[in-house]
Amino acid sequence: MTAVAPEPSLVVEHPLQRPRLPKLAPLIAAVIAAAAAVLLGLSLGWGVAPIVVTGGLIYLVGLSTWSRLVENARAATDRLVTSLVWTALVIALIPLISLLYTVISKGSSSINAKFLTWSMRNVLDGPGGIYHAIMGTLIITLGAAIISVPIGLLAAVYLVEYGQHSRLASWIRFLVDVMTGIPSIVAGLFAYALFSIIVGPGTQMGFGGSVALSILMIPIVVRSSEEMLKLVPTDLREASYALGVPKWKTILKVVIPTAMAGIITGVTLAIARVIGETAPLLIICGATDSVNLNPFSGQMASLPVFIYSSYQSPGANPEVLRQMAWGAALVLIIIVMALNILARVLGKVLSPKTGH
């Protein structure tokens, strides 16, 4: 427009741009909406939540009306949708922040040396510890990893190196995907039914938990390992074949080591996924107050089940046990987060090998 302006001409002015709202329009609208909602809320004596909701609505309606008046209907819709997208993001993240804040603030007070090193055996009043549950979780999850990693990795090798596009391979691929959707409690019931038939009715033991968790873990390991094996360049395999190395040795000495970083990352993430599972362990491992380090005999405590049962059936000391449940939840979240970070770090540290 500036280029045209100085020339006083008879030509009717056609601006190159339609009028736009100022760049800060959303901010201005937000401030006005917030002020209006607070004033309205305070004068009517509302709580925080209705004020926030009203403010959001005033913002949405106000901004799109303003845009409709100054710009046009299409721009107004665009602004409305943009605001809605950000609103959805905020709504989805508020619970996450609230959850993390609650777990940290309620849980941190109960964590101390005794909490981490005692069990609940013979604890009658006052807080006990969660050592038995931590050990149970570690043993059960380790067992699940020992079952899942070889099966999952070998199956992934089959899919990438041998099966490829054969009918069996595509069925396995498809059913592995379907398997990721098996409800965790069904995996628990499966393990319970399996051990009831093989060992004896009503058997509950830690190893059963490992079996149940591996049903949930194998599909994750297969999918992530498959993706990683696929990334290994064909050149590497062919170079190895050209040197006369058999295919199985090529896979073991060239393909898998090249993909190792990604595979380890995938396995770590899979462990992080299943370590917080509650429902299957509730059914097949039961719960106990004592330390049980033998996965093949007797009920075994675990962190998630401890959290659940302390909150659901706290017994004589509800306040103390509920407090302990929050502490155990914090420990569990810390373990899961540590595994997630570990996975990322391992992926970064080991990844140069896969490069080039």
Added chain:
Amino acid sequence: MKAGSPKRRLGDLVFSNLTRAAGLTILVALAGVGIFLLAQGAPGLTAGKEDLRGHANFLSYVAPLVFGTLLAAVLALLIAVPLALGVALSISHFAPRRLATVIGYLVDLLAAVPSVVYGLWGIGVLGPKIVPLYEWLDKHVGWLPFFAGPYSNTGRTILTASIVLALMVIPIVTAITREIFMQTPRLNEEAALALGATRWEMIRLAVLPYGRSGIVSAAMLGLGRALGETMAVALVLSASNVVTWNLISSTNPSTIAANIALTFSDATGTARNALIASGLVLFVITFVVNFAARAIVARYEPGRKK
């Protein structure tokens, strides 16, 4: 690669069969889930009144549970899908790259929180906080059967459970739809923008049609997760195994998974078989939902050889 393959040796024979066996193990395990549930659940199908908590037969025992399961899962989906689409779009098309990475991490964090902790949060924080909303709904839209009330004083209703379920579904739906939105052909987007489309019109014309099947299957995978989720519902819901559309009262339909978790340890004998049989029903429902969802994904997945 076929041409480069060396000739067969003993090691190859052993190793290739070993890997095939591992693949078959997975199929056997999946079949085993169905078979063992059926074997242990069969006695429960013919269980009598005393093992079914007063219900005449297995069908009338499991029907309200199926109703509750579907109701909770569908509600969760109604809440989760719009939010997840918003989050996915904000990552793929609205946020600047650096912010999008941060949002991606936060969504991963949402997925990493164990379900029992969600349950704890639902009963300890969300439940008490949401009671005023139920009071308001009861007062102002109580003529709707969904909000007929009387509202629950503890907030432990099926609506609260569904909100918690929705939180757990959001990361799954977001992850899949985000991938699909990002794969929208750049040229389609640029063509829309070059014709003068606003960002929303570009999304409506280029991104959403391209991702339609992905959105559907993401929603179905989310449904599968919501159907089978146990702990959040078991902790949050005060369940009484009834059939009702009332979402905010203190008598709520239970779900299959929550019912198993809540009653399994106290059940004995045939009652446990009946619970396992109800688990089989859940397995079949989720299997069908996941099967259909994956079939849709497999058909439309770009670049997959068919």
